Amino acid sequence: MSEIEKFTPWRQRKILTDIADTGAAALNTAEGAAFIEQLYKHLSPSLSAVAKSWGYHVDDDEIVNMIIERVLSTRNDSDKCPVRYAAGADDPWGYLWQCARRWAQEMWGTRGLPLEYAEFTGYEPFRENESTEDGTTLKEVVDSTLAILAQVIDPKHVEAVSELLWWIAINPPQRLSYEVDDRVAAHRHCPSLTIEQVVAVIKIARGSRHRTEETSLFGQFLKNAEFRFSDSGSHTRALTHFKNAFRAGERGSLALTEWI
Template sequence: MASVERFDLWRQRATLTELADQGGQFLNTAEGLAFIEQLTEFFAPGLKGAARGWGYDLERDEVVNMIVEQLLATRQDGEAGPARYAATAENPWAYLWACAVRWGQEQWGTRGVPIEAAEMIPMPIEDDESPHTPIQEVVDLTFALVAQVTPEKHHVAIRELLMWTAVNPPQRLSYETDERRAAHRMCPTLTLEQVIAVMKIARGSRPRAASTSLMGQFLLDPDFRVSSSASHARALTHFKNEFRAGETGSRMLSDWITHG
């Protein structure tokens, strides 16, 4: 399927919206079959590599079937399913990839995605002339720092949350609680307070977001050292304390309603 062309942003959104609206019926249409081709070409190879790292040798069809089954799973609590959330994400394919990795971990393993599989993440095409650090590198650099001050048992969840944060730029302040709730779906083992702590160290804290955001700094300078910035060093220490204090908090998505 080397000739399969990746859907542009508009088509990604349209396809996922149709899937959310029509469910399995959509997959019987021409566009539904084209969506299956997208999963086979752009998602299955990376997840196959991840599965091998977890000790499973899978075929592409098995990986695609897993993703489809999860997308069609009955919605719970009257909430929108992952297809609709992906359709509204800044980068739908990257959001869907993050979901697929979590589903794969639940079915086939608990470790992080191997380095070779990470290269298959369907991120936006980077401009060779761009002055900014590639998104995947920004995530890796940020994770390398926060991993030093957080328990190892949370590292998989933190990395997934950082990836979600990287491909979903902040929305208006009035949407902040909904946004954090959507992010929490990527890392349900974290508490509400821990999700907030990770997103704050990644994006920065108001009103000094620019001087406290690790991702923002790494986006501008991949060689940035936190020891060279007092504001970032203080933010990292504050993050460490907030994350630790949040360990006993709620992990219930429904609690975001009152937490916001």
């Protein structure tokens, strides 16, 4: 079987624009068929892995059909047409991936974070259809954390950091002896960030070792959706450390082999 090369950004924008303009007609072309192949090859495997981490087995056909149905059914949304927004994004495939993951979550939900997470974060996670006492959901935790981090990083990294935060949220840490493996897996999921940037995001989300409750943004937002980091000296210092580490990491390594 021949390898299916990933569309270039130009080619991604072209087919996404065609779909936004003509809908299903764009898919009934040779380029439309190639686009569907792209979904099978470059989006479905990752989304299938995410669904599995949520506790669901979803095959490639179901995932691709879901993406196509949502792309077509929302293309006439005058306020925000996802496929047209994707066509205009710096990373069209990355934007489409974000949309696909959100659609998947709406369809399947998540089963929350396993209880083992508490060993590292100092708080009890919650499961599907549950929330904390004040009604906080996992999406709110991720969105609130991203809103803070976005204030201190270059806008070009916001999409990748969002992707990484979701990976962290739905992939609980392994035992401390597997910490490096855990970080490598996170970097493999977000290869556009450097090693140093990946580590910085993991630390601010989960908290620094031995001081998780005082430095974890996830932990605080799970406890209190109205948490303001400016009210916590330890979290303010952790954010400053994150900002400096993330910016310094800009010139770090992107190579997975450097973890060894």
